Amino acid sequence: MVKYRLKITDILIESEDTWTFLLEMPEDFNWEEGSHAHIGIEGYDFNAPKGTFVRHMSIMTLPEEGKIGFTTRKRGELSVFKETLFNMKEGQELLVFKPGSRMALRRENRPLVLLSMGVGIATMRPLILQHHFNPMGIKEVYQINVDAGGSFLYQKEFESMADDSVKHTWLKGRNGLDEVLENVLSNESPIFYLVGSDAFVIQRTHWLMEHGVEFKDIVVDKKEQFISRMLMMSPKDFQMIL
Missing domain, CATH: 2.40.30.10 (Translation factors)
Structure with missing residues (x-):
């Protein structure tokens, strides 16, 4: 090494x-x-x-x-x-x-949803830039960032990029997130990228799966051990992290 x-x-x-x-x-x-x-x-x-x-x-x-x-x-x-x-x-x-x-762009002629919490958007910046340079195989990109502080990282940079295929949503809290995601789910077979705290990733992964998204279409920056434990969680375990 x-x-x-x-x-x-x-x-x-x-x-x-x-x-x-x-x-x-x-x-x-x-x-x-x-x-x-x-x-x-x-x-x-x-x-x-x-x-x-x-x-x-x-x-x-x-x-x-x-x-x-x-x-x-x-x-x-x-x-x-x-x-x-x-x-x-x-x-x-x-x-x-x-x-x-673990988070490279999947170019499968489908929309991508980049959902991050707070500074987790740092993982999404190079994905957005790479798509900007080469959009091949990606229908649209929906970038959604949740930051309770309201100080959205890279907001000016992203919004200065003239790219109609990327849509940005900035949320000051989790209120309204379900509605935003439900609207995105109306698109044909989106692929979801999730970055945030463990609790955020677990909660959103289960929410997406409950709304018909297969886990193979959810990309998380976590080790296999974490993913295995997350998928084996019972409803009682799940409620304890909320």
Whole structure:
């Protein structure tokens, strides 16, 4: 496994509590839209709990942009990882390794619904950009973001892109989400991409399946173990997370 020690080239303050970190891109570091990577801070290489010094982050850029980027939020009590990260400066280094993808675009001549909660929209940004560059095999894209704070990430960027095949919906809370999804379900065989908290992903997956969507048409950025447990949940277990 190759570990890249990469300099932070830019720190973009998207809002008071939401920052984007852009890193230099090695020539041999490749990824596709919807990918993630492990990001490590100083200390990862020492004999300490790995979770303290490394996080799994969505890559919110495409290789064509020449930067590896990720967006994250600082809310509540910060972990060691986030406290260190938010005190870092341009020119300092982060460890990047083990890229992978579970969220690449499916080009099956069907509509795609990209449903995210909060900063989860970072996973959707490269999907939207890739579709913008090459819409082949995708009928339409419905981007739906739920953010109770009302500070919608990438909203201006998305809405500045002249693309009639992408429709954006921004919701300040989950009220109205059912109605939005019911309207989308009236389209022919959409494929759903879900990103958010575990509870959000579980609740929305079960909701979609109850409304006739087969699980094979629901794409989630989760490991197989999580998916297996989610699909085996009883109604009682399901209610406990709501």
